[in-house]
Amino acid sequence: MAKEDYLSGIDLYLKGERPTRLETDSGIPVPLICGPAHTDGLDYDRDLGAAGAYPFTRGIHADMYRGRLWTRRQILGYGGPKETNRRIKFLFKEGQTGLNLVPDLVGAHGFDPDDPWAEGEVGLQGVSISTLTEMAETLRDLPLDQMSVTMIAKPPCGMIWLAMLVALAEKRGLSPASLMGTVMNDPLFQISGGVPLSTHTRFFPLKPAVRLAVDTIEHCSRHLPRINTPCVNGYNVRETGINAAHEIAFTLAGAATFVEGALARGLSVDAFAPRLSFFVASHMDLFEEVAKFRAFRRIWARLMREQYGARDERSLWFRFSAQTSGIALTAQQPLNNVVRTTLQVLAAVLGGAQAVQASAFDEAISLPTEESHRLVVRTSQIIGYESGVTRTVDPLGGGYFTEWLTSRLEAEALTLFEKVQAMGGMVAAIESGWLENVVNEARSRRMADMEAGRQLLVGVNAFRIEEEPRVKIHRTSGRWERERRRFVREFKRGRNQRRAAQALDRVQDAMACGENLFPSVLAAVKASATLGEVSHALREAVGFKVH
Amino acid sequence: MAASRGDPHRVLLAKMGLDSHDHGVRVMAKALASAGFEVIYQGTHNRPEQVARAATEESADVVGLSFLSGEHLANCRQLLPLLRRARPPPLVIVGGVIPPNDLPKLKRLGVARVFGPGTMPASVIRFLRERLKDEA
Numbered sequence: 217m218a219k220e221d222y223l224s225g226i227d228l229y230l231k232g233e234r235p236t237r238l239e240t241d242s243g244i245p246v247p248l249i250c251g252p253a254h255t256d257g258l259d260y261d262r263d264l265g266a267a268g269a270y271p272f273t274r275g276i277h278a279d280m281y282r283g284r285l286w287t288r289r290q291i292l293g294y295g296g297p298k299e300t301n302r303r304i305k306f307l308f309k310e311g312q313t314g315l316n317l318v319p320d321l322v323g324a325h326g327f328d329p330d331d332p333w334a335e336g337e338v339g340l341q342g343v344s345i346s347t348l349t350e351m352a353e354t355l356r357d358l359p360l361d362q363m364s365v366t367m368i369a370k371p372p373c374g375m376i377w378l379a380m381l382v383a384l385a386e387k388r389g390l391s392p393a394s395l396m397g398t399v400m401n402d403p404l405f406q407i408s409g410g411v412p413l414s415t416h417t418r419f420f421p422l423k424p425a426v427r428l429a430v431d432t433i434e435h436c437s438r439h440l441p442r443i444n445t446p447c448v449n450g451y452n453v454r455e456t457g458i459n460a461a462h463e464i465a466f467t468l469a470g471a472a473t474f475v476e477g478a479l480a481r482g483l484s485v486d487a488f489a490p491r492l493s494f495f496v497a498s499h500m501d502l503f504e505e506v507a508k509f510r511a512f513r514r515i516w517a518r519l520m521r522e523q524y525g526a527r528d529e530r531s532l533w534f535r536f537s538a539q540t541s542g543i544a545l546t547a548q549q550p551l552n553n554v555v556r557t558t559l560q561v562l563a564a565v566l567g568g569a570q571a572v573q574a575s576a577f578d579e580a581i582s583l584p585t586e587e588s589h590r591l592v593v594r595t596s597q598i599i600g601y602e603s604g605v606t607r608t609v610d611p612l613g614g615g616y617f618t619e620w621l622t623s624r625l626e627a628e629a630l631t632l633f634e635k636v637q638a639m640g641g642m643v644a645a646i647e648s649g650w651l652e653n654v655v656n657e658a659r660s661r662r663m664a665d666m667e668a669g670r671q672l673l674v675g676v677n678a679f680r681i682e683e684e685p686r687v688k689i690h691r692t693s694g695r696w697e698r699e700r701r702r703f704v705r706e707f708k709r710g711r712n713q714r715r716a717a718q719a720l721d722r723v724q725d726a727m728a729c730g731e732n733l734f735p736s737v738l739a740a741v742k743a744s745a746t747l748g749e750v751s752h753a754l755r756e757a758v759g760f761k762v763h
Numbered sequence: 764m765a766a767s768r769g770d771p772h773r774v775l776l777a778k779m780g781l782d783s784h785d786h787g788v789r790v791m792a793k794a795l796a797s798a799g800f801e802v803i804y805q806g807t808h809n810r811p812e813q814v815a816r817a818a819t820e821e822s823a824d825v826v827g828l829s830f831l832s833g834e835h836l837a838n839c840r841q842l843l844p845l846l847r848r849a850r851p852p853p854l855v856i857v858g859g860v861i862p863p864n865d866l867p868k869l870k871r872l873g874v875a876r877v878f879g880p881g882t883m884p885a886s887v888i889r890f891l892r893e894r895l896k897d898e899a
Contacts, residue, residue, distance in 0.1 A: 336837025
C-alpha cells in the first residue's frame with residue numbers, strides 16, 4: 217500500500233470532516249441550531265393538533281403504530297404468473313403483510329407479449345399478465361377477500377387489471393365488494409423514469425387516460441367500496457432528481473386533477489375522497505423527509521376541507537405509502553445500500569407512513585433475490601420491533617427544527633402548487649413542457665453538485681474503491697417472452713372469437729360515447745379479450761395511433 | 764459523415780424499447796455538449812429503424828445507446844446491422860445496466876465500448892476523443 221493511501225485518512229482527521237453543504241436537499245438553508253424563535257407563531261391546535269385530529273400534521277390516526285405497524289408491501293412482479301405467485305407466497309411467509317403487483321413495461325403500456333413492442337421486454341421490470349387466466353394463476357391459492365392487493369399500474373392497464381381482479385373474485389364466488397386493495401391508476405406519473413411529454417403520450421393519450429382514472433374512481437365509489445383509487449404517485453417524479461418541495465406540489469396538484477375530475481362528474485367529494493391515497497418517496501435527507509410527510513398531511517387536510525368542502529374526516533387524511541428512493545442507491549459497493557435503505561425506512565416511519573416499500577440493496581444492478589428481498593422485510597421488522605420508535609406518535613413533533621422545517625417546506629410547496637394550478641393544473645403543466653423543464657433543471661443541478669463535490673454519493677464520488685459493479689439481471693426475458701407469447705396466442709385461438717370481438721366493440725362504443733368504461737372493460741376481460749386488445753380498442757376509439 | 768477537420772464530432776444518443784429511464788443518457792447528452800460535441804438526443808421509445816434513420820440523417824459519428832432493464836441484446840441485434848450499412852459506420856457505445864456476460868456479445872455485434880452504472884461523463888468523453896482522433 218502506498219504511503220499516501222493511509223496518510224490520507226490521518227490527514228482527514230487533522231483537517232476535520234465537515235458537512236459538504238449547509239442546506240437541506242431541497243436547498244433550504246439550515247440554521248445552526250433551532251430554538252423557540254423558529255417556532256414563534258406556531259399554534260398547536262391550529263397547526264399541529266393531536267394525531268387523528270385536524271389538520272393531522274402529527275398523524276392521521278390517534279394511535280398510529282401502537283394501533284398498527286406500517287404495512288410492508290414490497291413491490292414485486294417479474295417473469296410470468298408462476299414465478300410471481302411463488303415470490304408472493306415467499307414474501308408473505310417472511311413477514312410481508314400486503315401484496316403489491318407491478319406489470320412489466322409491455323403490459324404497463326397496454327401491449328400483449330406478442331406485440332412487436334414487446335420484443336426483449338416481457339417479464340422485465342414487472343410481471344406479464346395480459347389475460348384473466350394469467351391473473352388467476354398469479355393469485356392462485358391466495359384468499360382475495362382476506363388480503364389487500366395493490367396494483368401499481370396506470371390506465372389503461374390499471375383499469376384492466378382491476379377488472380380482471382373483479383372477474384376473478386366473481387369466478388371464485390366472492391362478492392367483488394369484499395375486494396380490498398389499491399389500484400394506483402394515476403395517469404400522470406411517468407412509467408420507468410422518463411418525464412418528457414412523450415412518455416405520457418407515446419403509447420396512450422393523456423386526457424383519455426385521465427378519463428379512465430375518473431371512471432374507475434366513479435365505479436369504485438359505487439361498487440367496490442374497499443378498493444382505494446387513485447393512488448396518486450409522487451414517487452416517480454421525485455426520482456427524476458426534483459426536491460421535496462416539488463414532490464409535495466406536483467403530487468398534490470396531481471391529486472387535485474382527480475378530485476376535480478370526479479367532482480365534475482357529479483360525485484360528492486366524500487363519496488370518493490376517503491379512498492384516495494398517495495405513493496411518495498422516502499429520501500436521504502432524514503429530517504427534511506419527516507418534515508415533508510408532515511407538511512403533506514397538513515396541506516392536504518386544509519385543501520380538502522377548505523377548497524373542496526370535504527366533511528368526512530377520512531377525506532382529509534393524507535394516507536400514504538412510502539417507497540425508499542432508488543436514485544439514492546449506488547451500484548458501487550452495493551451493501552452500502554442496506555444502510556441507505558435503513559435510514560430511508562426510518563424517515564418514513566418517523567414521518568408516519570401507513571405502508572413502506574423498501575428497495576433491495578442490489579436493486580441498482582438486478583431484480584431482488586430472495587435474500588435481498590428478505591433483508592428488506594427484516595429492515596422494517598428491526599425498526600418496528602427493536603428500535604422503540606413506534607411507541608409514541610410523531611416523536612419528532614414539537615422539535616424546533618422539525619416544526620420550523622415543516623412550515624418552511626409547506627410554504628415552498630404551496631407556492632409551487634398554486635403556480636401549477638394557475639397554469640391549469642398538472643395536465644397543462646405536463647402538456648406545455650413546463651414540468652419537463654423543471655425536471656431537466658433539477659437534473660443538471662444535481663449533476664453539477666455531484667461533480668463539484670457539494671453532493672456526496674459515497675462510493676461514487678467519494679470513498680471509492682477499485683471495483684466493477686457486478687451486474688446480475690434476470691436475463692430470462694427470452695424464455696418468458698417465448699412462453700408468454702405462446703400462451704397469449706393459444707389463449708386467443710381457444711376462445712369464442714365472436715364473443716370477444718363483440719365485447720371489444722362495446723368497449724369502443726363506451727369510450728366514444730362517454731359512458732363509464734368499467735362495465736364494458738369488465739365484460740371484455742370476461743369474454744377473454746386480452747389487455748393489449750382492450751387497450752387497442754380504447755386507442756382506436758379516440759383515434760390515437762402508436763407510431 | 765466524417766466532419767471536416769475542425770467541425771465537432773456528431774453524437775446521436777437514444778433510448779430504445781419501452782423503458783424510459785432517461786436520467787443517465789440526458790446527463791451524458793449535456794456533458795458531451797459541454798465538452799464540445801454536437802449532440803442529438805433522440806429521446807426514448809425508439810424502434811431500431813428510427814435510430815438507424817436518424818443516424819444517417821444526422822451524419823452521426825457516434826451512436827450512444829442507454830439500456831436498463833435487460834433489453835440491450837434484443838435491441839442491439841436489430842440495430843447494429845442497420846448501422847453497419849453506413850459508410851463509414853458510426854462508432855457505437857452503450858451505457859447502462861449490462862451484465863458482464865453480455866459484454867462479449869455486444870462487442871461481437873459491433874459495440875465499441877460499454878459503460879456501466881455510475882460512470883462519470885469524463886470517462887466517456889476521454890474514450891470518444893481518443894477513438895475519434897484515431898479515426899480522423
